[in-house]
Amino acid sequence: MQQPTDRPVIAEFVDVHRHYVMGENVVRALDGVSMQVRKGDYLSIMGRSGSGKSTMLNILGCLDRPTAGRYHVGGRDVSQLDDNALSDVRGREIGFIFQSFNLIPQLTVLENLEVPLFYQGRVGRESREKAEHLAERVGLGGRLEHRPNELSGGQQQRVAIARALMNDPLFLLADEATGNLDTSTEKEILDLFDTLRPDGVTIVVVTHNPNVAARSDHTLWLKDGQVESWIDNRAAGGAQ
Template identity: 85%
Template sequence: MAATAAAGAVATDEDARVTQSAERTIIAEFVDVHRHYVMGKNVVKALNGISMQVRKGDYLAIMGRSGSGKSTMLNILGGLDRPTTGEYRVGGRDVSKLNDDDLSDVRGREIGFIFQSFNLIPQLTVLENLEVPLFYQGRVGRESRAKAEYLAERVGLGKRLEHRPLELSGGQQQRVAIARALMNDPLFLLADEATGNLDSNTEKEILDLFDDLRPDGVTIVIVTHNPKVAERADQTLWLKDGQVEKLVNNRTAVAANGGHP
């Protein structure tokens, strides 16, 4: 039973890691979050009492069918929307009651967005796109340029700084988007179907890049409906009808599965 033994070894390793996680800082936390929409006479309960935590260094996938509340959760996690009731804490601070300007600052300082359709600004060069998040913090200058150059190098696009987004392939654009998300040293990266517009080879490249970044202490939350993408994360949070269905530790699950992804 060499396979089991090996799997057991992996499981033990992962267990150790999960135990360690209790000591790592909580950087984002939902406390009984509800998000209700009024549609005519009906109240749609998109999120219905969600509590969860993201700790520093986590790699978390959020999955669920359409209508499960994934998008709503993403919007609140990203500071684009506010809970109807409940608390959303970022870096220990409740941001659910902040005004528009302060919430904009939270987005600008603490969160690194990565979108399905890359969402680079077409009229700007790669370098300028990278500088956008710092521009709104009033931090554009020689340092921001050096940082942009470093991150472009880090995602493998060091020679494309003066290119326009449309001159790049989809995979390259998404690399730029990832570098942009890292520009403000966010507490966590928030990826929305980050590989949804890419072919499977490029998808793998991007997911490898995420793995590459993890030793730097990058925390990743990825919202997806693609199980292959979710498997690459440490944990998967399953949503159903606006509630947490289950939290699966993918490392132990993989082990139980006989080590086959």
């Protein structure tokens, strides 16, 4: 199990089930998962395909709701919220990072960065300054007016990370964030994650890549929709 700490819990699964009805069968994608994410955690979620990783990611990201059980984000039960309220939670509390970067192609880097704040009605000088600051932070200070297709994969992912940080989320939720990158770029991105941690950024990565998981503090192994094991990578000496 997870080691107890005194850092506050920011996300918590309480016996979460997610069942899909496929014709006659019920697929138990998640079958009673309980876990906690504390502020400052660097957690990886691993498992084979079909283990329930994606389902867990969707629920963690408030893109989907559990069939049963509760999911708390920042102390608030979000498992029964409607679409509108869930959108708000996504927009305020969660920073998504995707495998395929998912920048909006027709927008510039700056405009892409401003998207999350736009939906909270916070576009203006504040968002611009913040975008400039974060672009600087991820090492893309001079690229604000570029389009995504003018950037390399690694650079695009840096923009995506900056975008995920725009709303000061409770945690970053990365879905195979380095899956589309070569090894050296992968290392750059993982190094970038490390540089964010001293600021208290909480990171949850969903991956099937052991090298990526090894960089996190803890790894949660999923199997058949249940938590198979927790691994403390620092204790195992897996981390640098």
